[in-house]
Amino acid sequence: MVARRSPFEGDLVRLRAHESEDIPIAHSWFNDAEVRQYLGRQYPFSIAAVRERAMGQPEYKHALFAVETLLDGRLIGDVGLFAAYPEARAATLGIQIGDKSCWDGGYGTDTMRTVCRFGFEMMNLHRIELDVYAENARARHVYEKIGFRLEGCRRDAIFKYGRYHDLLVMALLEGELR
Amino acid sequence: MNGPTEEQPREQPSSPFEGALIRLRAREPEDEQLLFTWFNDPEVTEFLGGERYPISRATQREFLARPGPNYESAGFAVETLADRRLIGGVDLRTSDPANRSATLGIAIGDKTCWDGGYGTDTMRTVCRFGFEVMNLHRIQLTTSAANLRARRVYEKVGFREEGILRDDRFTRGRYFDTVVMGLLEGELR
Numbered sequence: 170m171v172a173r174r175s176p177f178e179g180d181l182v183r184l185r186a187h188e189s190e191d192i193p194i195a196h197s198w199f200n201d202a203e204v205r206q207y208l209g210r211q212y213p214f215s216i217a218a219v220r221e222r223a224m225g226q227p228e229y230k231h232a233l234f235a236v237e238t239l240l241d242g243r244l245i246g247d248v249g250l251f252a253a254y255p256e257a258r259a260a261t262l263g264i265q266i267g268d269k270s271c272w273d274g275g276y277g278t279d280t281m282r283t284v285c286r287f288g289f290e291m292m293n294l295h296r297i298e299l300d301v302y303a304e305n306a307r308a309r310h311v312y313e314k315i316g317f318r319l320e321g322c323r324r325d326a327i328f329k330y331g332r333y334h335d336l337l338v339m340a341l342l343e344g345e346l347r
Numbered sequence: 348m349n350g351p352t353e354e355q356p357r358e359q360p361s362s363p364f365e366g367a368l369i370r371l372r373a374r375e376p377e378d379e380q381l382l383f384t385w386f387n388d389p390e391v392t393e394f395l396g397g398e399r400y401p402i403s404r405a406t407q408r409e410f411l412a413r414p415g416p417n418y419e420s421a422g423f424a425v426e427t428l429a430d431r432r433l434i435g436g437v438d439l440r441t442s443d444p445a446n447r448s449a450t451l452g453i454a455i456g457d458k459t460c461w462d463g464g465y466g467t468d469t470m471r472t473v474c475r476f477g478f479e480v481m482n483l484h485r486i487q488l489t490t491s492a493a494n495l496r497a498r499r500v501y502e503k504v505g506f507r508e509e510g511i512l513r514d515d516r517f518t519r520g521r522y523f524d525t526v527v528m529g530l531l532e533g534e535l536r
Contacts, residue, residue: 229444255418255444256482293445 176291177234179283181276184234184248187223191235191244195219198246198267207305208265211329229253229292236266236280245271248284250292258295260288278311285315285346295343302327303335316345363480364423366472368465371423371437374411378424381433383407385456394494395454399518418444418481425455425469434460437473439486447484449477466497470504474535484532491516492524505534 177184187195198204199214225231233249245268253260262284266277288294301308303322313319317339325333364371383404385391392398416422422438434457439449451473455466477483490497492511502508506528515525 253444255441255447256480258447258482291445293447 176287177283178239179279179286181239181274181279182236182245182283183239183242184236184280184283184287186227187233187235187247189220189224191223192216192220194244195223195247195267198265201267203269204265204267207302207308209263209300209327223247229255232260232287232292234284236276238271238276243268245276246280248280250284250288250294250297253292253294258293260292260294260297262288262297262299264299273307277308278315281311281315282346285341289343289346296340298338298340300326300336301339303337309337309339312339314347315341316347317341318345363476364472365428366468366475368428368463368468369425369434369472370428370431371469371472371476372426373416374422374424374436376408376411378433379404379407379411381456382411382436385435385454388456390458391454391456393518394491394497396452396489421449421476421481423473425465427460427465432457434465435469437469439473439477439481439483441481441483447482449481449483449486451477451486451488453488462496467500467503470500471535474504474530478532478535485529487527487529489525489527492526498526498528501528503536504530505536506530507534 196214196216196219199219223233223235225233227233230253231249231251232253233247233251235244236246236248237244246264246266248262248264250260250262264277264280264284266272266280285297288297299312299317300323301312318341319337320340321338323336323338326336327334383402386398386402386407413420418441420438420440423436424433425435425437426433435453435455437451437453439451441449453466453469453473455461455469474486477486488501488506489512490501507530508526509529510527512525512527514522516523
């Protein structure tokens with residue numbers, strides 16, 4: 170008997186579509202150097218750019234979700250499965266926990282588990298892939314904990330803060346989520 | 348790597364577009380005249396789904412101008428391997444990729460190719476394309492219960508009858524049942 174658990178909910182967080190009220194909060198995260206440290210984009214975000222990124226209806230090719238706490242419905246970040254290919258059943262994962270008070274509290278881990286479960290159980294994915302900065306030890310630890318395996322290193326793939334950084338490629342196949 | 352890494356002899360890759368008699372290719376504007384003729388021929392369209400009214404050249408041209416083939420709409424012209432003659436068309440259409448399910452439609456417009464194995468080979472080739480290239484799990488189709496020749500072909504390649512929609516289609520003065528058939532991955536023969 171399969172548990173009738175909500176596909177949107179983990180133990181600590183819930184995934185939902187973005188609403189326009191989220192935009193100012195997301196905008197502040199996207200321009201916070203500490204939050205941005207290990208994320209991809211390097212230029213400041215406009216309000217319009219944040220809105221355009223967030224406000225599309227989540228769908229197979231662009232399944233971006235707002236992440237809120239189960240306890241009090243507070244927006245704490247976002248997570249998405251992007252550029253899914255139905256032939257390979259593969260997608261690329263991106264995550265940010267923008268609310269720094271939630272760092273190191275298990276929210277990132279629970280968000281990862283929840284979105285990966287969504288990817289496998291609702292989107293019927295076979296493979297979920299992500300890039301992580303080699304020096305982002307906290308994130309790597311979380312990804313490994315839930316089952317992601319290190320597959321390779323893209324050397325000097327990012328130039329940021331005046332120097333090059335290695336990007337590690339990690340991936341999780343169906344059946345491997347812990 | 349997992350387990351022994353013994354070198355396996357590589358199978359000669361056969362073209363995913365080719366069967367024993369036919370080849371699937373993208374549709375081209377030059378196909379318009381033949382398709383226009385076929386889809387205005389009641390003998391060809393008798394058992395097809397929507398082709399109740401005569402179609403215009405403009406409608407036919409518009410159909411050929413659609414983008415694809417792609418995952419959403421994998422539509423092909425069917426030509427003979429022997430002399431590259433256009434003989435029909437076949438389509439796999441998907442809606443929600445999470446389901447890995449497509450709906451198949453086929454028409455062999457060239458009547459000289461009827462009963463020559465071309466329909467069977469087209470079905471096998473497009474289903475193989477669906478499973479091996481598109482990674483589908485299920486291919487389904489509907490056909491008129493009166494279309495015995497087609498039903499025999501579909502069953503021969505592995506489709507199973509899954510249901511009957513009673514009096515689903517009205518044409519030529521009476522109602523016809525529609526048969527729903529499905530083929531899952533691993534079932535293609």
